[in-house]
Amino acid sequence: MALYNDGVGMAPSDLDHEEWEMIQDIKVLLPGFEKHRGNLIPILQSIQEKHSYLASTAMEMVATHLSITPSEVFGVATFYNQFRFHPPGKHQIKVCLGTACHVAGGDIILENFERKLGIKDGETTPDREYSVERVACVGCCALAPVAVVDENVQGHMQPSKVEGLFVQFQIEREREEREKAEREASE
């Protein structure tokens, strides 16, 4: 009997859809990695790259594959900034607080995002639309202060630009909804 949860006996109904998908994926992914402790971080990275976070079951499966305890996987994963344990929002906002951005008022930008969304740094809005996190330097210091919104670097941020970004999101969302409605109507 497997000592730890390896995801084998689990049914889709036990979990939400996302986690179920992650587990199916990991089953395919793990055999590609040699059972070597040095592969722990690369495995976690490839899971997160695809699924944006690490579910508990995922970490237990990795532990089983590498013959180490889930505690060890958890201990390593929680040490590094890169790993997340909850699904992030649809739009990921990263506010740079590198030295140059700090001097240029990066904390004010972060505060504006937090206030606008009613969440704190590291959190996700309840509707899972947005998550905000602070990052230490994205290396675009000449554009400070900088925010990275969905992988796009926004340089020379200002509180009013924060507002502008949300107006854009709003427009996009409305357009999507409209298109969806139109599609449904035509069907």
Added chain:
Amino acid sequence: MIKLIVDDKEIKTEAGNSLLQACLENGIFIPNLCFIKTRQHPHASCRLCFVEIDGLDRPVTACTEKVREGLVVKTDTPTVRRLQRTAFKLLMSGHPCEAKVCPVKGSCQLIRIAKHLKVGLNPKPLEYIDREVEEEVDLTFFTYYPYRCVLCGKCVYVCREKNGHNLLTFAQRGFDTVIGFFGSAEPVDLPCHGCLACATICPTGALIPKPELIKEAKMNP
């Protein structure tokens, strides 16, 4: 045997021993929390066992120094004491002493160290800091009290030695570091069967066993 001089007294010890080991064997107490005799590579994290060695310009930790013939060591210089007291105060600032409820009050290492350093169990002139950790955490066979934990890492080490695996590990990072246990296995399935090595070695009463569960695990190995 190697001969060395500690606080003007000649002591003898076996080659290969650490300086801290040599002193403790010879009845010279040097404050320490993370030292384990059998540990090959010292953890060197508590930063309490500072000593001064003739010929070195700054204090070093005794756990990381190997003994050498003719070494001249001082364990109570003002610099040594200053560093030890600061390290101790730093630890106490995250370890509010609750003498009334403390389960290990008599045997607590911190009390012994405080007496040795002639300081109180408070962090003065530093302030208490809020570690924002839970009061108590359920770790299958134990209850873990993060506020009491000084993160010496002895439990993590003995767990690995005893079971070949780390059922206990450090989790999180930096100021948020705690001792963690993770996984969905039932207590009876854990390979340690409640071996208690971790709770026994804990110097500050941060791991308190749950007798009922251990009994059960021992009965159904």
Added chain:
Amino acid sequence: MSKLELRERFASIQRESERRNEEKNKESIPTIFIVMSTCGLASGATETKQAFEEALSEKSIKARIVPVGCLGHCYAEPLVIIDHPTAGFPPICYYQINADRARILVRSYLEGGDPVLKYVLGAMEENDLIPAVMDFPRFSLEQRLVMEHCGHIDPNDIYQYVAKGGYSGLVKALEAEPEEVIDLVEKSGLRGRGGAGFPTGRKWRIARATEIDDKFVICNGDEGDPGAYMDRTILESNPHQLLEGLAICAYAVGANRSIAYVRAEYPLAVKALQKAIKSAEELSLLGPSILGTSFNFEVSVFQGSGAFVCGEETALIQSIEGKRGMPQHRPPFPVEKGLWGRPTVVNNVKTLSSVPSIILRGPEWFRTIGTEHSPGTAIFSVVGNVKHPGLVEIAMGTSLRTLIFDVCGGIPKKKEFKAVQIGGPSGGCLPSSFLDTPIDFDSLTQAGAMMGSGGMVVMDEDSCMVDVSRYFLDFTQKESCGKCTFCRIGTNHLLNILDRITKGEGREKDLELLETLSKDIKDGSLCGLGKTAPNPVLTSLKYFREEYEAHINEKRCPALKCRTLIAYYIDLEKCARGCEVCVGCCPVDAIFTTKGRKKAIDQELCVKCGECRSVCPPEYDAVFKVSPPELAPIIERPPEEKKESKKSAV
């Protein structure tokens, strides 16, 4: 195998590189080089490239678009170089070329032959028509060794690096005995560019001398200083020079395996490096029996998961082994017992990238650059309040003044220089009296800063030194691995004290406490991170003590930066009747209309973001900032106003 055969095999690679070059030149069509490294992309280089492509195809103009790495001139991004061989101009460097400007350049220059002077930064060669960039101090005062080819070649094309003399250093090394290679590096006086400045040759010699055969070489590219990005630029712009240095190092110490540790936050750098490894392997410049010799060498990339402490070599090794990146007590040093217990040389990206030219041009040549005890060049990412921020490579020994005022153009907006922070979280803040300090390992350490990773933040009069110290302590406190008492808890106390000082809650004894605690953390910590963490506090306390005192004694922030200690107000004399600009921009609706349709700030609601001050039209310039906040005149918000603003919010 003979040296002759080795040379012959390399010569055939060089010939292929030449052939490719000639083929390109045969066709005399314009070439557009676009800087496509991270900062370029952040500034919109993708859109620029797309605009060029569209405009070229619309006009049916034949031209080559070559993405290149970073030149280091971040202020000028997106940067484009156009070589138009038939126009009668030398290759021209253009700055801040967005999509619109790209279209204009195609229309005016490529089609019409007019080089559009207003977008020109300078010509890339000396000529009679357009001033050359080499004559500008930002170019002429630099001395490029490590970044010599960055921005001039396509990082994905190994032949372009070979055309610049690349991999000749490796060939020369392979012709010599490993000890001879170490001799050269030792004679050159090269010191580790990771911060501490340990002599590279000595490190290699120790590793060479160990009896274990299976050794490792690790390239440390875990650039964690929040303001330094030179390693990333080198990796993105010229990964082959690093690989060449890595191979030479491995050959010299007798290692066959190497790991390049690069932050996962640098996806472009990871990709460029992986691509470079593959193409070097294809040409047998890496891999089994390199160029037919008996030297086997494989390189793999490990992506660092984001922990500043992993820049420390023992922590870095732990992390590669799949563990928590916690530093280990040294000795044993990694060169004796490192990765998987094997002797391991850990060298920084810049150190390794300096090696090929030392081998090729000789240690004597290398020693002509820089100072006696710090030969070679230093690379800084100069950011903050300077006119021309970016990456600068200068000879060691250059003064801070030259670097900040001549190379980087000095402080913009007619502000005064206040301090320069060197070495990031481990470094220190130096005031103007240190501007003539030469930049080298020993002088900077003596001044209380340190070379560190090469991050340099220039600060003008609007920067608060207490706030900057607090910022760095916040960083190190978050990035402490949590292993040892001093660093884990000590930095937290320092941060708490600084925090209360910036909030005006500082106490009389705080400065003394900061000093003694800092000193103990320096002496008591286990690894370099803790030992250097108090540096920003100690240096700023030493040079800017009166600023700390103003915060504590007068509850005043002299630089008007600490938000709890300042207030914004609108001068009713200056405020324009009926102008609503500030009202619209305030994110918390704190601005209301008062007597005479002028505006005032509700101090209770104000979050002090300063947006109103930056949008107030310059002809009025009515918004002021004061410290302590009590200096701001209080204007009561009329009750009906309060109601109305609530209504409008709904």
